[in-house]
Amino acid sequence: MRDFEYLEATSLKQACTWLADYGGEAKLLAGGNALVILMKERFISPSYIIDIKGLKELDYLRYDPQEGLHIGALTTHRSLERSPLVREHYPVLASLEQRVANVRVRNTGTLGGNLSQAEPQSDPPALLLGLEASVTVVSARGERRIPLREFFVDYYETALQPDEVLTEVQVPPLPPNTASLYYKFTTRSEEAKPCVGVAVILTLEDGRSICQDLRLGLGAVAPTPMRATQAEAMLRGQPPEPELIQQVAQRASQEVQPTSDLYGSAWYKREIVKVLVRRGITQCLQELQGRL
Amino acid sequence: MTYPLELTVNGVRRQLLVRPGRTLLELLRDDLKLFGVRETCSMGVCGACTVLVDGTLVSSCIMLALQAKGKEVLTIEGLAKGGVLHPVQEAFIQEGGSQCGWCTPGMVLTAVQLLEENPHPTVEEIKAYMSGNLCRCTGYVKIIQAIQAAAQRMAGAG
Numbered sequence: 001m002r003d004f005e006y007l008e009a010t011s012l013k014q015a016c017t018w019l020a021d022y023g024g025e026a027k028l029l030a031g032g033n034a035l036v037i038l039m040k041e042r043f044i045s046p047s048y049i050i051d052i053k054g055l056k057e058l059d060y061l062r063y064d065p066q067e068g069l070h071i072g073a074l075t076t077h078r079s080l081e082r083s084p085l086v087r088e089h090y091p092v093l094a095s096l097e098q099r100v101a102n103v104r105v106r107n108t109g110t111l112g113g114n115l116s117q118a119e120p121q122s123d124p125p126a127l128l129l130g131l132e133a134s135v136t137v138v139s140a141r142g143e144r145r146i147p148l149r150e151f152f153v154d155y156y157e158t159a160l161q162p163d164e165v166l167t168e169v170q171v172p173p174l175p176p177n178t179a180s181l182y183y184k185f186t187t188r189s190e191e192a193k194p195c196v197g198v199a200v201i202l203t204l205e206d207g208r209s210i211c212q213d214l215r216l217g218l219g220a221v222a223p224t225p226m227r228a229t230q231a232e233a234m235l236r237g238q239p240p241e242p243e244l245i246q247q248v249a250q251r252a253s254q255e256v257q258p259t260s261d262l263y264g265s266a267w268y269k270r271e272i273v274k275v276l277v278r279r280g281i282t283q284c285l286q287e288l289q290g291r292l
Numbered sequence: 293m294t295y296p297l298e299l300t301v302n303g304v305r306r307q308l309l310v311r312p313g314r315t316l317l318e319l320l321r322d323d324l325k326l327f328g329v330r331e332t333c334s335m336g337v338c339g340a341c342t343v344l345v346d347g348t349l350v351s352s353c354i355m356l357a358l359q360a361k362g363k364e365v366l367t368i369e370g371l372a373k374g375g376v377l378h379p380v381q382e383a384f385i386q387e388g389g390s391q392c393g394w395c396t397p398g399m400v401l402t403a404v405q406l407l408e409e410n411p412h413p414t415v416e417e418i419k420a421y422m423s424g425n426l427c428r429c430t431g432y433v434k435i436i437q438a439i440q441a442a443a444q445r446m447a448g449a450g
Contacts, residue, residue, distance in 0.1 A: 001313030003293050006358050029356070036354040037335050039313070049312070053359070102424020103402070104336060104351045191337075191423040 002045040009052045012138065012165065019163040020140040022048045028165060029053065030074055031108035033101075034117040058112070058167055061085055069093075069171040073112025073135075077124075081106060090171060092180040092199070096127050099184045102191045112166045115151070118158045118224065121193035121263065125152065125225040127182045128171065130199035130217025136168040145170075152224035177212070178203040179284035183276045187264050194220045195263035196272045200280030202240075204288050211235045214248070216277060221256035221269055228252035231277065240285050249278035299360045301326070302370030310357045317341045317352040319360075320367060328368035328397035329353075339425035342398035343367050349405050368397035371404065380404050380442040389438030391429035398425050403439045412443060 009015035019026055026048035029035055038044045052058070053074065060072040063085050071080070080086050081097040100106055100114075100123055114124050115135065125148070134147045137160060151159050160166065174180065180201040187195040197219030203212040214235040216228040231252035238244055258269035294309040301324060308323060320326045320343065329352050332340035336351035343352045344366040371378050380403045383389070390396045399422070406413060406421045413421065418439050419432075427435065 004312050005293070006295060006312040006356075029359075032356060032359060033336060033351075033354060036315070036356060040315075040334060040354070049356075051359070098420075102337070102339070103405075103421055104339070104342065104349050104424055107348045108350055108355070189423070190419070 001039045002042070004046055005048045007048060007050045009050055009055060012052075012055055012057065012167065015050050015052050015055070015165055016138060016140045016163070018048065018050050019165065024162040026050055026162075028116075030110045030113045031076070031105075033105050033109045034113060034119070052165070063089055065173060067170065068173040069169075071111055071169040071171070073166045073168060074110045075112075077101075077106035077109050077111065077114070078103075080111065090131075090174070090180075092182050092201075093124075093127060093131075093171070096123050096182045096184070099123065101193075111169055115148075115169065116158060116160060116166050118152055118154075118156050119193075120155060120223060120225070121195075121220045122225075123182070123184050123194055123197050123219060126197040126217040126219025127199040128169065128217070129225045129227060130201050130215045131171050131174075131180075132215070133169055133171045135166050136170070137164045138167050139164040148225075149227065155223045174201070175203050175213070177206065177208065177288060179287040181280055181283060182217075183280060185272055185276060188262075193263070196220055196258075196269050196276065197225075198273060198276040198280055200277065200284055202281060202284035202288065204240075204285075208289055209239055211238055211240050214281070216252055218252070218256055218273060220263070221258040221273060223257070226256070228255045228277070230255055235281070240281065242282070245278055245281045245285075248281065249274045252277045295358055297357055297361055299362060300364045302365070302367060308357075312356070312358060314357045315353055316343070316345075316350075316355040316357045316360050316365070319357040320352060320365070326367045326369050330394060330397075332394070333426075337424070337426070338395075339398040339402065340395055342401050342425065344401060344405065347405075349402055366401070368401060371400065378404060379445045380407065380439070383438040383442035383445060384435075387434050387438035387441050389430065389435040395425060395427040395429075399427065399435055403435075403442065406439065407443055407446060411447060413439070415440075 027046040029051045058072045058074040062070040077097045077100045087094040182199045184194045185196040199217035201215040205212045214232045219225045231248045234248045253270040253274035258266045260266045330340040336354040341353040
């Protein structure tokens with residue numbers, strides 16, 4: 001690793017000031033799981049590292065029935081995994097967080113860091129995109145809120161400007177009559193990065209026979225996490241019959257843009273998307289209709 | 293350019309001057325001669341560099357030494373107290389949960405933490421918790437058995 005100046009932020013304001021002063025020459029350090037690897041391998045050599053792990057005011061979890069879940073950017077995967085609040089209101093998120101990487105990464109890695117890294121082979125972004133989450137980012141110039149669907153730009157690229165800090169993630173409340181699940185599909189070992197990630201959020205109308213909304217958050221099958229919007233539209237307003245679900249799954253597998261790599265071929269990933277979308281919708285449906 | 297760093301390692305207060313890019317692993321192994329941490333995958337995946345920092349399992353190979361400022365680090369060398377092995381260490385010996393020993397410090401520390409959080413883990417829970425510690429020798433069976441034996445041993449004593 002090349003030498004750099006190590007700065008410890010004692011306030012968010014101080015971190016923002018430094019980022020403004022040093023522009024693209026500075027990087028934020030929280031858990032360090034992504035950053036330190038990149039620096040060890042010399043992919044990046046920032047001149048300044050601003051350690052924000054000490055900003056306890058960014059480590060929190062709050063739930064409001066109207067607004068949903070407020071997750072401070074420095075909340076670790078481990079906190080999310082074990083939080084009674086998350087388990088109660090967003091069990092799909094708690095069970096996803098349980099499968100992120102390994103226990104050491106979950107202990108130190110933060111949700112803010114995970115989203116900022118924008119690695120395609122990652123689990124939280126796909127689900128959060130399906131849940132229509134947004135993020136708050138702060139700089140010396142002010143504050144703005146970015147819906148996740150606008151946040152991910154390309155491989156490892158987000159809408160974050162060099163002087164901005166991601167401070168909070170907001171997850172809207174789930175509507176009534178909604179079931180959700182996330183499949184982390186791995187082709188390597190248990191703790192490896194996902195080959196394909198499929199989040200299904202299904203909402204039925206009150207009679208539980210018509211689909212009110214379908215959201216499919218797909219990860220690791222495009223440069224960014226994505227929604228299979230055409231597939232989703234096919235089910236909305238329709239009775240979720242098996243044949244239609246199969247067609248929805250087929251469409252979703254056509255919308256993704258996977259690459260062939262060590263996790264699998266592009267063809268294989270499309271097939272897996274097709275299977276998991278069909279299986280996920282079916283499972284959500286069974287859960288909702290079984291509740292009757 | 294160096295930075296002063298104060299931290300506690302295995303109960304001993306240490307003061308060092310470190311370059312900013314020095315990892316905790318390099319500090320422990322090269323500066324303090326604690327060889328239980330090994331630079332193996334270099335990316336926090338394999339677990340051979342596992343240590344506890346303030347009671348939390350971390351990958352020391354991807355942690356800057358400066359991130360451990362003011363914290364308490366426990367390595368495998370600090371686990372036995374006054375020459376008395378921890379029940380997990382005893383169990384690994386009894387059950388044969390180690391061959392070449394490379395992964396063993398990480399395995400033991402992680403198992404210690406697992407049993408702290410979950411004193412009666414199922415096999416599935418053991419596998420999930422230990423999934424970030426890789427072993428090329430044993431095939432994991434005896435490691436799992438060692439952890440189960442340790443759990444029983446510790447439950448019996450408690």
